[in-house]
Amino acid sequence: MADPREDEDRKLTEERLALLSVLQELTVAALDLFDPSKPADAFMDRVAERLGCMVALWVQVNARGQVILQGASGLSAASRQLPIPARSEPGGKQGPAEVNLPFPELELPELVRWSIPIIGADAANSASVLLLYFDREPQLPRHYRGMMERLGGVLRTALMHRQLFTRILESERALHQQKTLLESLSEASDEGILISTQEGRTLTHNRRLVQMWGLEEALLSASYEAWVRAAAELVEEPARFTARASFFIEHRDASGHDEFRLEDGRIFEQYDAPVVSADGVYYGRAVYFRDVTARRRTERDLQHERDFSSAVLDTARALFIVLDVEGRIVRFNRACQEMTGYSFEELRGARFWKQLQAPEEAARVERDFAQLSAGKGHEEYESCWLTRAGERRLIAWSSNILRSPTGAVEYIIGTGIDITEQRRAERERDQTFLREQQARTRAEEQEGRSAFLAEASGLLAGSLAPEDALRNVAALTVQRFADWCAVDLLDNDHSPQRIAVAQSQTLRARWPAKDAHAPPDLNATHGPGRVLRRGEPEFCLEGCGSAALESGALELRSWLSVPLLARGRTLGALTLARMDDGSRYGLAELTVAQELARRAAMVVDNARLYREAQQAIGLRDEFLSVASHELKTPVTSLQLSVQGLLRRARSGALCTASAETVTQSVEGIERQAMRMAKLVNTLLDVSRIHAGRLELELEEVDLAALVRDIAARFAPELALSGATLQVHADTPMPGLWDRSRLDQIVTNLLSNAIKYGEGKPIEIQVGGDARTALLEVRDQGIGIPAEQQALIFRAFERAVSSRHYGGLGLGLHIVSQLVERLGGAVRVQSEAGRGAIFTVLLPRSGPAAPRLAPADMHLDANHA
DSSP states (O other): OOOHHHHHHHHHHHHHHHHHHHHHHHHHHHHGGGSTTSOSHHHHHHHHHHHTOSEEEEEEEOTTOOEEEEEEESOOHHHHTSOOOOOSSTTSSOOGGGOOOOOGGGOOTTOEEEEEEEOOTTTTTOEEEEEEEESSOOOOOTHHHHHHHHHHHHHHHHHHHHHHHHHHHHHHHHHHHHHHHHHHHHHHOSSEEEEEETTSOEEEEOHHHHHHHOOHHHHTSSOHHHHHHHHHTTBSOHHHHHHHHHHHHHOTTOOEEEEEEBTTSOEEEEEEEEEEOTTOOEEEEEEEEEEOHHHHHHHHHHHHHHHHHHHHHHHOSSEEEEEETTOBEEEEOHHHHHHHSOOHHHHTTSBHHHHTSOHHHHHHHHHHHHHHHTTOSOSEEEEEEEOTTSOEEEEEEEEEEEEOTTSOEEEEEEEEEEOHHHHHHHTTHHHHHHHHHHHHHHHHHHHHHHHHHHHHHHHHHTOSSHHHHHHHHHHHHHHHTOSEEEEEEEOTTOOEEEEEEEEOHHHHHHSOGGGTTOOOOTTOSSSHHHHHHHOOOEEESSOOOSGGGTOTTOOOSEEEEEEEEETTEEEEEEEEEEOOGGGOOOHHHHHHHHHHHHHHHHHHHHHHHHHHHHHHHHHHHHHHHHHHHHHHHHHHHHHHHHHHHHHHHHHTHHHHSOHHHHHHHHHHHHHHHHHHHHHHHHHHHHHHHHHTOOOOOEEEEEHHHHHHHHHHHTHHHHHHHTOOEEEEOOSOOEEEEEHHHHHHHHHHHHHHHHHHSTTOOEEEEEEEOSSEEEEEEEEOSSOOOGGGTTTTTSTTOOSSOTTTSOSOSOHHHHHHHHHHHTTOEEEEEEOTTSOEEEEEEEETTOTTSOOOOGGGOOOOGGGO
8 A cells, every 4th residue: 555645745746847847848938038039929828828828918017107018828919909008107116917908808707817027127117027817716736836936037037138139139230220321421421531540550431532542452451551651642742741641640639621732733621530439539530531622713713703793893984882771881883982082991881871962862862772772662763972072973873682591681782874974965965966977977987098998908919019009009098088198218228218209189289399209307306207217106287387298388287197117117107298277187097097007017018028038048149159169169179189199199109209298288188178177167156156055165364465376376377468467465454255256256357357458557456444355456458338337247248249259258247246245346447448447345354244335335545
């Protein structure tokens, strides 16, 4: 027979094992609640199944009194949609077990409820409870109550972890959202953004930064300093850019703006700032770049537009005034200042009716302005302004209202026109009509003048000989424009020649023909002679008598004379005259005459340029002929000498020839070679001078000693020519010159004296004072005609025929150019058949000293 005690123990053991099994199963189900994604309804279904509940609810009440159904088992879908009323006393003592639940399943009277409290992780703000409903008193061991309380502890732990996990997920979701938002903002930003860590590693950058700099590889590198070095190569001031980056790396708390320009012309604005948390933790640096090229250009354009608008307002002849709503003057342009006599500074801020209106009109104008500032006045009106001098000026005003964005009136802009004179003109309609008739007449006259100029231009352009064209123009001028017309031209020596005279039929009968072609007097105080002398127009509207035009007894009432100017030179004069008192010349006729003179001067100048070009071509051809002859002579001599030596060498006679014979042949070759070298050097010197490549090697040179050396060197040539040379160079005359070029000057002058001196005595003298050295070469040869003296210093010019005298005609040209380069001057005094004196004046301080005209150089009386 079994022991009852053992049966009881066994039964207790089985109950405990069953309880542990249920607790273990529900605990495992409760642990699934750690995952927020797992619903609590599954756990509640397991609880209802294991305990035999009809309804199992998990209810939570938060701090605001809201009732939340965390999980349920045994409720219909309709019941789940029912709203649960809030707790009657938010924040009070009422727990979740006392909440009135609206579910129909809980309305059966025989239901038995178990309430198992669950304290969550935030018990201070919310409370949870498990509500178990049985259709009758549950037949469960009493230990199940304790099991459920222990299960409540498990649920408490699960709820705490569930809440923590939920918060972690929410935090991660918030962080991801913030990161995505920041990245979107960064990519959407118009600024280039670069963020580096506190260790100097590039953390992130946006696409705009790559677009701005184009340094993708450098941006992706692990070093912020490497990016700085790569970017510095693109800016105009790399040192400043690098120094700024180093400064902010060393001073972590510093921030600041800067602006720099790239080599491609773009302008970037840079802002550096530390990345610091709210509690002061330093995470790195952020650098922002903004392309402000367009903004700077726009600012310049706006400033230019403002300056332009201001200049336009100040240069406009219309009156322009800006007033605020109180009638105070804000802007007052130059036309207003000129008309009123008040400066803008005097009137700034003053009410215009107190300063500019007549006293009797001030009150009315103030009332009208009040209506205008309220947007109700007239926009066009007339009023009188009172100037500083007390003069009344009638102004026609057009007003515009400038409103703010809110629609309120801010400024009144007035644009006015001074119509005082217009009203006076309206009171004189007859005179106005007469002026209109006169203007129409002038227009017709102007049209006639234009047609006259066009026809005259055709005559000038249709003739290759300017004299013939000018005669035709003079005849046309008399037909259209004058009773008398004369054209005078200056020849090469500036002597006047009257090449064309035309007269009307009336004047031809009264003016003796013998006076018609008399050239004008250059010393005359009026008329064409004075115009030729001064190159300035002259006209007499009221008549200056016959003396002015040298017309004998003829009285010309009105005349004008204008110069023919071309390239800054006066080529001649065009003179017109009228006899009739009713048709005197005026400014319009002067303008037509000046235009006609300009066109005629162009034709004359072109003709002279053509002649000069032909002459230059002739000189060039002559020079080439002379140069070829001069070069051919030594070449022929060289060939003969060389051929002679070759014949002797081939025949064997060279070995038996005397040393004297061979020496003479070689010396002849040397002389001709030196002659050719001299000719070539002369041509090279001219080429260097004209090309501006002649360089001077300045040193202290004694002119007297140099002249003595050159005179000794010319002894064989002097002996050959039969001339004697007297040298007056005993006193030293040192100066800062180029020795070789100074030697060339003396040599060319002495060679010129020997060539044209006809074997007569030659003198060379050196003198001067403390500032200027003088070199004078005097010969008694053929001399130079006065008309040729201005030409001998030109290239390829000569005063004699090249067939009688050899040479290239460059010696004196080189002398003049070298003297000019040394800061001096050269002149000649000569008469045909009576020799020539060439005088060279050189500053002793060298060419850097101020150049003096020969007439201004001070010489001792002994050397004058």
